[in-house]
Amino acid sequence: MIHDPHPLSPRAERVILLTGFDPFGSDTLNPSWLIAQALHGQRIAGHTVVAAQLPTVFGQSLHRLAALVQAHQPVMTVCLGQAGGRGALSMERIGININDARIPDNTGMQPIDTPVVPEGPAAYFASLPIKAMLRAVQRAGVPCEVSQTAGTFVCNHVLYGLMHLLAQGAGPAGARGGFVHVPWASGQGTPHLPLRDMVRGIHAALWAAVLAPQDIALQAGATH
Numbered sequence: 001m002i003h004d005p006h007p008l009s010p011r012a013e014r015v016i017l018l019t020g021f022d023p024f025g026s027d028t029l030n031p032s033w034l035i036a037q038a039l040h041g042q043r044i045a046g047h048t049v050v051a052a053q054l055p056t057v058f059g060q061s062l063h064r065l066a067a068l069v070q071a072h073q074p075v076m077t078v079c080l081g082q083a084g085g086r087g088a089l090s091m092e093r094i095g096i097n098i099n100d101a102r103i104p105d106n107t108g109m110q111p112i113d114t115p116v117v118p119e120g121p122a123a124y125f126a127s128l129p130i131k132a133m134l135r136a137v138q139r140a141g142v143p144c145e146v147s148q149t150a151g152t153f154v155c156n157h158v159l160y161g162l163m164h165l166l167a168q169g170a171g172p173a174g175a176r177g178g179f180v181h182v183p184w185a186s187g188q189g190t191p192h193l194p195l196r197d198m199v200r201g202i203h204a205a206l207w208a209a210v211l212a213p214q215d216i217a218l219q220a221g222a223t224h
């Protein structure tokens with residue numbers, strides 16, 4: 001019988017945590033969760049993708065995310081969210097310390113001008129190589145852009161909260177994180193992208209993120 005001296009040690013494989021949200025507002029599906037589900041179990045250069053759903057709820061979403069980071073110790077966390085009205089995958093650059101909800105969340109809460117983390121810094125940059133990801137997605141033939149705002153609803157709340165968690169030392173040393181907004185899927189509204197293209201685009205983005213420890217410099221104009 002083989003004796004494992006470290007039965008409780010984390011598994012050797014590195015985890016990429018990929019989250020999506022449940023549907024919110026008047027939508028009955030959320031492509032962010034369908035994309036995450038489609039990529040669950042994918043192997044990416046020695047990493048394994050673990051997909052999980054977050055509730056579109058202030059507070060609860062971050063409690064769930066903190067539990068997931070604790071359980072899986074992901075070297076990289078990429079949260080996905082739906083941004084109806086956008087026409088391209090959006091690599092979010094920054095999360096800001098504000099909740100300012102245009103519509104109620106899925107429990108009816110609608111915070112106005114409250115902080116995500118009282119006394120927290122004004123903002124956190126995502127620590128993903130967003131330009132390398134952008135280029136990889138565009139090379140895959142999927143529309144992509146860098147976004148300078150994740151809004152002020154639950155997605156920004158989760159991006160800010162994720163980066164705050166990582167800044168506080170959650171997850172393994174050097175763990176990186178960030179957020180990608182995705183357009184409506186076909187049938188939800190206009191503009192929209194086919195789900196299979198968005199899955200392909202996020203897959204390419206994850207590969208690029210794993211392979212690029214730091215960001216690449218792009219020529220001016222290449223982000224638009």
Ligand code: PCA
Nearest residue numbers: 021056081082153154155
């Ligand atoms: N999009 C929302 C929250 C959940 C989601 O998928 C947002 O952009 O804040």
